[in-house]
Amino acid sequence: MLDFHKNHKLLVGTAMFGFFVLSILVALMPAFQIQQTQPLPTMEGFSEEELNGLHIYVQENCMSCHTQQVRNIEMDNSWGKRPSIPSDYYFSKQRQDLWRQSPSLLGSERTGPDLTNAGQRQPGMEWHLLHLYNPRIVVKESIMPSYPWLFELKEESKIKDTDYLVAVPQKFIHASNKKVVASKKALDLVAYLQSLKQAEMPQNPAVGFIPSSKKIEPRNNGGDAVLPDGEKLYMNNCAACHQAEGGGLAGAFPSLIGSPIINDENPETLIRIILEGYDARPEFGVMPGFQETLSDEEVAAIANHERSNWGNTAGAVTLDEVKEIRSFVNSLKQ
Template sequence: MMSWNVYSNHRLFVGIVFGVFVFLSVLIAVQPAARIQNDNAPLPTAVALTDEQQAGLRVFIGEGCVACHTQQVRNIEMDKAWGGRPAVAADYAWRQRLDVWRATPSTLGSERTGPDLTEVGERQPSDLWHLLHLYQPRSVVKESIMPAFPWLFRDSVAGTPAGLALHIPAAYREPGGHTVVPTRRAQQLVAYLMSLKQAELPTGEAAPAFLYVQPPKAAVAAGLVADDAGLALDGNALYASNCQACHQASGEGLKGAFPPLKGSPVVNNTDATLMVNIILQGYDARAEYGVMPPFATRLTDAEIAAIVSHERSSWGNTGKPVTADFVKKLRALVKPVAAL
């Protein structure tokens, strides 16, 4: 006869413990996860990852990038630098298991040793910049503590497409080394990074607000440009967050990769039309430099005016500041960019 005394019937004891474990697992983990998955779907404007980008996601996980980078914009003002709006659950609804053996990759991260990557494809849309950053981070960000990933690159061999060659600054080239080209895995990783952009919310749906917003400055100080609301915009700060990674804090750029702004005839020209048009529409007319993306959809007229005014008055440049109205008129005209 079976004993119902849990102290003497070890099978009953183990069965009860196992049953409680299964019940709590379903209650605490499985059921909430299923409800969240059913209640949220990818945003209608979200673009699914291509096979190349999916392969890059695997490289991203395999190389341990998740240990230092997050992909989550919190709803506090200090996170404004990483995305145009706080993240919502639908931003992560596309994430699926890599295969039957492995769980859904946790790319949201828990430690922000390096910058958040939520919109890195928007902030840094140059594949050349990303490749240089992977090969030697300090070649583009002098203060970077990120380790280099030289094993994702190799010396050029016969038949390598010339367009894949990296223009590495002289200070970071190996003595007598060959031309360096990215491997397939490096290209896949960059394709994944370039895909990281926040999808637009459906029309009529308000974006969550950032909390703990600092009070606006009372007046427009010298060197600052006012936006439409009369708030002061700091051209130096805008330059640092949008331009500095390529053109450097010194304005000297990177030889063979990104052009200098210091002493540039375009920046110092009495007429700032060409300079503003380049920022609005992007630029790709000189093979020795990486492609500059357009900023028309990323920056307002006032923000572009603040950046241009900062660049024209810094590093010994002598150009005069421009106004938001000047940028607005050029945006409406959409003039083609002439060759330098």
């Protein structure tokens, strides 16, 4: 019979044995398993700017409000193309330096949106810089704090050619005679945020999203086919810059209200802008293209939402028109 209450050596020995067994199971074995994780074939390591941006992301404790983990439930499919896997964190789990362990980026609270695929969802540098300087500029309801210490106010005469000017509307700048210049820290942080893109799996993944019990049926947004919800797609992909009511942001993003491109009888220019992006107007930020991220049905749904709201009265875009224009755009690249 084991007499733990009298045999102290047996008690201490058993406790030590239990400690070593648990250490192996809980700490050592998972650590060795993590070392076997390899990146996906399409993943690339961080550039110097992106790595610096990762360190700034950690310094500013962005993980307290943002996660980087797409769970395998259907409600998370707006944050990524698939559930997260260990390989997604291969480069971010490297040690920061000799003294600092790899940062914990997963987060546990979504006070702000998940950032797993933020670089794909919102690739524009101008938007990220405005959002860091004052989130209310681009998202009126945002509760995210501003980060003005990542920027510098300069008089126009003192601005250098190497300075990166941020198109902040004047009403958000307290000094009327100064311009906002992004610091290197701000540019590096944005470079890191732009790098957050979920890599493609080499084959169709066996893991997928657990479907919701409630299905939302697509609705007809105009045209010959039943299209996805154009309003929801617009809010997810366009509203951050052009705003929910289509009014844009003076000096940064153009208004869609009464736009001749939106209301043109021929929708080719609008569809090409959605697919290829737009940077022909220097007074506004560069718009990224969505050719790789939006399907023909989604492009048609967004175009129809823009052409039939905020006083715009243009005709509906058909799925065939989008397919034809996408085919033409692809042919130009060959």
